Amino acid sequence: MVRKPIYDxxxxxxxxxxxxxxxxxxHGEVPTPVFMPVGTQATVKAxxxxxxxxxxxxxxxxxxxxxxxxxxxxxxARLGGLHAFMGWDRPILTDSGGYQVFSLAQRRTIDNDGxxxxxxxxxxxxxxxxxxxxxxxENLGADIITCLDECAPPLDYDYNLQALExxxxxxxxxKAAKSRPDQALFGIVQGGVFLDLRERSARFLTxxxxxxxxxxxxxxxETKEQMHAVxxxxxxxxxxxxxxxxxxxxxxxDLVECVARGVDMFDCVLPTRMGRNGSALTRTGRLNLRNARxxxxxxxxxxxxxxxxxxxxxxxxxxxLVVANEILGLHLITLHNLHLMLTIARELRExxxxxxxxxYRAAFWERRRAAQGER
Amino acid sequence: MVRKPIYDxxxxxxxxxxxxxxxxxxHGEVPTPVFMPVGTQATVKAxxxxxxxxxxxxxxxxxxxxxxxxxxxxxxARLGGLHAFMGWDRPILTDSGGYQVFSLAQRRTIDNDGxxxxxxxxxxxxxxxxxxxxxxxENLGADIITCLDECAPPLDYDYNLQALExxxxxxxxxKAAKSRPDQALFGIVQGGVFLDLRERSARFLTxxxxxxxxxxxxxxxETKEQMHAVxxxxxxxxxxxxxxxxxxxxxxxDLVECVARGVDMFDCVLPTRMGRNGSALTRTGRLNLRNARxxxxxxxxxxxxxxxxxxxxxxxxxxxLVVANEILGLHLITLHNLHLMLTIARELRExxxxxxxxxYRAAFWERRRAAQGER
Numbered sequence: 001m002v003r004k005p006i007y008d009x010x011x012x013x014x015x016x017x018x019x020x021x022x023x024x025x026x027h028g029e030v031p032t033p034v035f036m037p038v039g040t041q042a043t044v045k046a047x048x049x050x051x052x053x054x055x056x057x058x059x060x061x062x063x064x065x066x067x068x069x070x071x072x073x074x075x076x077a078r079l080g081g082l083h084a085f086m087g088w089d090r091p092i093l094t095d096s097g098g099y100q101v102f103s104l105a106q107r108r109t110i111d112n113d114g115x116x117x118x119x120x121x122x123x124x125x126x127x128x129x130x131x132x133x134x135x136x137x138e139n140l141g142a143d144i145i146t147c148l149d150e151c152a153p154p155l156d157y158d159y160n161l162q163a164l165e166x167x168x169x170x171x172x173x174x175k176a177a178k179s180r181p182d183q184a185l186f187g188i189v190q191g192g193v194f195l196d197l198r199e200r201s202a203r204f205l206t207x208x209x210x211x212x213x214x215x216x217x218x219x220x221x222e223t224k225e226q227m228h229a230v231x232x233x234x235x236x237x238x239x240x241x242x243x244x245x246x247x248x249x250x251x252x253x254d255l256v257e258c259v260a261r262g263v264d265m266f267d268c269v270l271p272t273r274m275g276r277n278g279s280a281l282t283r284t285g286r287l288n289l290r291n292a293r294x295x296x297x298x299x300x301x302x303x304x305x306x307x308x309x310x311x312x313x314x315x316x317x318x319x320x321l322v323v324a325n326e327i328l329g330l331h332l333i334t335l336h337n338l339h340l341m342l343t344i345a346r347e348l349r350e351x352x353x354x355x356x357x358x359x360y361r362a363a364f365w366e367r368r369r370a371a372q373g374e375r
Numbered sequence: 376m377v378r379k380p381i382y383d384x385x386x387x388x389x390x391x392x393x394x395x396x397x398x399x400x401x402h403g404e405v406p407t408p409v410f411m412p413v414g415t416q417a418t419v420k421a422x423x424x425x426x427x428x429x430x431x432x433x434x435x436x437x438x439x440x441x442x443x444x445x446x447x448x449x450x451x452a453r454l455g456g457l458h459a460f461m462g463w464d465r466p467i468l469t470d471s472g473g474y475q476v477f478s479l480a481q482r483r484t485i486d487n488d489g490x491x492x493x494x495x496x497x498x499x500x501x502x503x504x505x506x507x508x509x510x511x512x513e514n515l516g517a518d519i520i521t522c523l524d525e526c527a528p529p530l531d532y533d534y535n536l537q538a539l540e541x542x543x544x545x546x547x548x549x550k551a552a553k554s555r556p557d558q559a560l561f562g563i564v565q566g567g568v569f570l571d572l573r574e575r576s577a578r579f580l581t582x583x584x585x586x587x588x589x590x591x592x593x594x595x596x597e598t599k600e601q602m603h604a605v606x607x608x609x610x611x612x613x614x615x616x617x618x619x620x621x622x623x624x625x626x627x628x629d630l631v632e633c634v635a636r637g638v639d640m641f642d643c644v645l646p647t648r649m650g651r652n653g654s655a656l657t658r659t660g661r662l663n664l665r666n667a668r669x670x671x672x673x674x675x676x677x678x679x680x681x682x683x684x685x686x687x688x689x690x691x692x693x694x695x696l697v698v699a700n701e702i703l704g705l706h707l708i709t710l711h712n713l714h715l716m717l718t719i720a721r722e723l724r725e726x727x728x729x730x731x732x733x734x735y736r737a738a739f740w741e742r743r744r745a746a747q748g749e750r
Contacts, residue, residue: 042692042695042696045703047703048703070699071691071698085695086692087687087692296450312462316460317460320416320446323446324416324446326418327420328422331421
């Protein structure tokens with residue numbers, strides 16, 4: 001089979017540091033800024049591919065570590081690749097599994113060649129090297145794949161310095177190992193909250209040259225100010241004509257503030273995880289729908305929201321479903337939360353294209369302040 | 376508010392004892408034979424109202440006992456009734472709660488006036504009388520409501536004889552208590568497997584006169600032959616121009632064989648419960664999708680099935696979801712199982728209208744025999 005080697009990124013407009021672009025992949029186009037729902041185990045939890053299409057999701061993220069362990073990347077390849085396997089024919093990005101493996105703490109040992117770890121499912125022993133992680137991601141067949149990196153605690157300078165050496169060596173090996181022309185490869189900038197390390201990482205990776213740049217190791221313990229300082233620095237160092245992806249972030253407010261600092265792509269488990277916990281995201285905060293104060297509340301989660309959940313169901317009904325442990329409750333709240341994140345990303349894009357990003361940002365924060373005043 | 380007092384049943388065709396009809400209610404028409412998905416707690420488990428509409432469900436069942444306890448029938452009434460509360464504007468039938476209360480065994484005491492029981496949720500004390508059960512169902516506002524009955528073990532003659540007295544007295548009180556003109560009331564024929572008791576029950580209830588007749592106390596321990604004998608008797612006793620609803624039944628094969636004996640309406644938790652256990656119903660049997668033999672199986676649950684699940688997902692993917700405890704797996708298998716039951720009911724109706732019911736029935740069983748030969 002001849003594969004079309006298509007990958008491109010057009011930066012369509014900037015408004016201050018905020019950027020609106022169009023990412024092109026074999027499986028379709030992704031307007032940016034974009035929020036990517038997380039489909040860890042080859043499913044975005046509690047929603048179907050047709051739900052995601054209805055919501056207007058243009059790209060999802062899936063997870064190399066989890067799919068390698070279960071059901072196995074070779075099995076997925078035999079079944080036609082990840083798109084066919086999970087019934088999603090739009091773009092997919094796979095992370096490298098680095099974050100998950102390093103989260104295993106006592107269950108993994110790192111050396112300069114790679115990392116050996118025990119499965120969280122059955123304790124079996126496995127090894128990831130840069131070459132192995134690329135081979136797995138080539139079996140999965142996502143449109144965008146990522147380098148193996150070492151994700152260090154963001155506030156530990158010496159650890160970050162040491163981890164950066166490995167992350168950079170592994171990035172070079174990942175680039176060399178990559179063989180599929182239909183997949184784009186993103187490098188991952190590390191360096192914690194330390195601007196000298198972040199600069200070093202950005203320079204090393206951009207010299208090496210990738211199709212886009214992920215920003216790793218943030219939103220894991222540092223302050224918002226520290227995160228923003230890193231983004232502001234990287235905005236000056238990363239190539240303007242390539243996408244920047246902030247890994248594992250975020251909330252509605254993170255989207256607004258990180259787009260303001262030049263980020264194009266986001267992923268986060270928050271909207272789906274909160275949905276399964278019975279918590280709804282709104283433009284102004286969060287609602288814990290288990291709360292008894294919603295038992296007789298005929299209002300939707302958020303007035304004016306156009307999602308299926310808000311158009312058809314009251315807080316009282318959603319509370320009933322959550323309290324009665326009904327799967328439908330988790331599904332409906334997840335739908336709403338994803339709809340909100342995807343809608344905010346689309347609104348940010350429109351605002352940038354129309355040169356009114358700062359107005360949008362100011363209105364976003366004004367609405368939150370007003371709502372907090374009411375409470 | 377003026378409510379339209381609309382309820383009717385047209386018997387459109389018969390083919391042998393099999394019947395095709397059209398039930399008319401305030402919330403719409405229900406072609407029969409019909410399978411009613413079960414929405415115990417104001418949701419058909421793991422699917423949304425729009426899923427049910429897509430599947431072509433025309434009526435669902437919900438549960439008086441469960442909704443009375445949680446979130447409370449008065450709360451549902453304040454929120455606009457059950458249709459508005461759960462976002463389902465097609466017909467609903469509520470059972471009377473009798474079956475659930477009598478299932479509580481050690482937690483309930485029966486007297487001639489009613490039954491006192493303790494909640495399975497918090498142990499709190501409650502009392503159902505015929506009048507109370509009608510009042511609850513009037514608060515809920517289903518299109519079809521049912522009488523409080525005593526559901527006895529089907530093989531115990533003395534118990535059934537005694538329970539029948541109460542069931543009949545309660546049916547008269549339910550009929551007298553009913554006040555909403557927009558709701559139809561079904562009597563419930565009891566009497567276990569005993570044809571003399573069933574005859575007595577059918578004569579008593581039809582003399583009293585109801586809008587339709589439920590057949591209770593079956594599929595709970597008796598043989599298929601015993602169940603069929605009861606249905607064949609009742610077919611001669613129940614009015615031809617009113618619907619017959621066999622409670623808590625059944626499987627694909629039950630639908631075929633009970634329609635063959637004059638039943639119009641069915642409900643059963645089987646397709647939804649099996650879906651949540653990772654088991655798929657097919658025209659020829661069942662598939663336990665946890666089974667390792669499906670790990671690499673690219674086929675859909677059932678070849679030729681037009682449901683969303685079979686059109687998009689392999690057994691291998693469904694197995695992965697079930698093994699990985701992903702909610703999407705339960706959702707997709709539930710969709711398939713409901714689709715099959717609803718499709719078989721529609722096919723039965725078409726066959727009856729075209730006078731080829733016996734051909735359909737023979738082909739159904741031939742296909743099962745052939746599939747068993749293959750295994």
